[in-house]
Each structure stands twice: as C-alpha cells, then as structure tokens.
Amino acid sequence: MRQWPIRARIALLSAVVVALAIVLASVFAWTATRATLLRQIDSSLGDRLLIRGSIDANGTRITALSEGLTERMCEDPPALPPELEAEDAPVPQVQLLRGDGSICLLGKKERLVEPDAEELVVAESGRGEVVRDTTTDQGTRVRVLTKAVEPGLAAQSVRSLEEVDATLRSLAGLLGLASLLGVLFAAFAGMLLARYLVGPIERLTTAAEYVAATDDLDVPLDVDSAEGSRDEVARLSTAFRAMMTRLAGSRRRQQQLVVDAGHELRTPVTSLRTNVEWLMRLDDSGRPLPPEQRRRVAQAVLGQVEELADLVTELSHMARGNGDNGD
Numbered sequence: 001m002r003q004w005p006i007r008a009r010i011a012l013l014s015a016v017v018v019a020l021a022i023v024l025a026s027v028f029a030w031t032a033t034r035a036t037l038l039r040q041i042d043s044s045l046g047d048r049l050l051i052r053g054s055i056d057a058n059g060t061r062i063t064a065l066s067e068g069l070t071e072r073m074c075e076d077p078p079a080l081p082p083e084l085e086a087e088d089a090p091v092p093q094v095q096l097l098r099g100d101g102s103i104c105l106l107g108k109k110e111r112l113v114e115p116d117a118e119e120l121v122v123a124e125s126g127r128g129e130v131v132r133d134t135t136t137d138q139g140t141r142v143r144v145l146t147k148a149v150e151p152g153l154a155a156q157s158v159r160s161l162e163e164v165d166a167t168l169r170s171l172a173g174l175l176g177l178a179s180l181l182g183v184l185f186a187a188f189a190g191m192l193l194a195r196y197l198v199g200p201i202e203r204l205t206t207a208a209e210y211v212a213a214t215d216d217l218d219v220p221l222d223v224d225s226a227e228g229s230r231d232e233v234a235r236l237s238t239a240f241r242a243m244m245t246r247l248a249g250s251r252r253r254q255q256q257l258v259v260d261a262g263h264e265l266r267t268p269v270t271s272l273r274t275n276v277e278w279l280m281r282l283d284d285s286g287r288p289l290p291p292e293q294r295r296r297v298a299q300a301v302l303g304q305v306e307e308l309a310d311l312v313t314e315l316s317h318m319a320r321g322n323g324d325n326g327d
Helices: 006-047 117-125 162-214 232-285 291-326
Strands: 093-098 103-105 129-135 141-150 153-160
Touching: 006 141, 006 153, 006 162, 093 117, 117 129, 117 141, 117 153, 162 232, 232 291
Parallel strands: none
Antiparallel strands: 093 103, 093 153, 129 141, 141 153
C-alpha cells in the first residue's frame, strides 16, 4: 500500500488534531450552555409556583403555592396572572397532583402532563421535589418541577422546552460551522507548515536523485537555512554538502591517481615492448642473438616485469589509501 507524502500526512494530522480540539470544545460549550439554560428553566419553574396572594410594599405577589395552597383551591381555583393564562406563553403552567394520581387544574381545561411514579411518591408523602423532562400529548417537550405541598398534595410547574431546544439547535449549527471552518483553516495551515518544513528535504531529495541519475557531483544545492541554525534540516543540508564535497575530492584524487599510474607505467611498458619486439625481429630475420646476450635481454625483460608488478602493488596501496581518506 502506497503511503501518503509527508507533506500530506502533516496537513492531515494538523487537521485531525485541531478538529478533535474543536469538537471537544464545542461539545463542552454546548453542554455547559444546556446546563445553564436548564438551571434558568428550573429557577423559573420554582418562581412560577408563586400565584395569587398578598402583595408586598413593592407591589410584588409573594404568597407561595407551597405555603398557601390547600385542597380547597382545587374546589375554588384562584384566578391566575394573565401571563399564566396565555396559551402560547413561554412561562410555566401550574397544576396540582394528589397522592392518588388525580390532577387538580388551576385555570386550565385539561391536564398539562401525566405524572410518573416519582412524582406520585412526592405527592403522597408530601416531602421533596423532582424535576424531569417529558413530552405532552400534543408532542411538546416540557420540563416539569413537582414540589410537595402537604401529605397527599404536590404542585407541578410545567414549562415548554421549545425555546431551549431552538437555542441549542442554533448553537449546535454555529458550533458545527465554526468547527468546519476551523478544520479547513487547520488543513490549510498544515499544508503551509508542511511546505515550510518539508520543502528543504524535498530539494535535498531532488539533488540526491539527480546525482544518482547523472553521476554529476557538481549539482547546485538550493537549501536555505538561517545563519547559525542547528535544526535538523540545517544539519542535514550541511552534512549533504560535506558529503558532496568529499565525493568530488575523492573523484579528483582517483582521476589524478589514474593519470599518475599511466605515466609511471608508460616507461617500463615501453621498454618491455621494445625488448620483446627486438627479440622477435631477430628471430624472424634468422639472426638470433647468442645465448649469453639473449639471456641478458631476458633478464632485462624479467626486471621490467618485476618493476611493473611493483608499480601495480604500489598503485593498489595508493588506491586503498585514497579510499580510506576520501571515499
């Protein structure tokens, strides 16, 4: 399986890391906002248990349902404030729950919600309170606060969650859009970062491939690094330049060695060839040398061969020495 280029992997990794961070931040923001809104709803539900009653000096109704409500209110329900009578008002509505599960309506023609087991326990015992989310028969999501009034009776304050849900949907949309833009920006920034980081390495790779393909050690190396920089890219660039310099020097020494070897070998080879050709011409002419003179020529040829052998050995040592010092 072919791997992605380093540049693409850096960009993808940057986008993934930023995406995770944005998603986590968005989930936290959405959860915190939801918790805040629900706390406000719960506070509103408790405040709306204040219905008709006495009025303080500032004109505020202060008689709490849990302090002033009795079973007689079910028989003669008090008039509710105008905001509670509105059908589409976003404020809580109130109903009374008896311990046997029956509902006493205050200013409403039909019950708001059906009680569950926990709420019946609160109504029957006359102690504590519970909060839950549920759905009405009309399909409206509501939040219900059930608070004990006295043994056998509890008050239920009900408020629609449509505003909360709409706010959370809008917030989710905004967070989703912000997350998308953040991921796109992270991917773009990752590409720029990858180009900045990987660019010098790619140029070094191109130079190395050029040398491998052409055997040309004089390749220009366009890798910029800050003066005095000792980061990995700068070190790699310096090492590559040093390697190319040493390779070029080694090649020059090898070429010089070949030239020197040719010059050193030319004299004994010429002499050896001259002697051999002279012996062959004498034999062809039918006037061979006397044995003693022929022996001296043969010894001279042998000496030249030994000289060649010595030169070859010396060149071998020189070649190994150049390899140890320059290759």
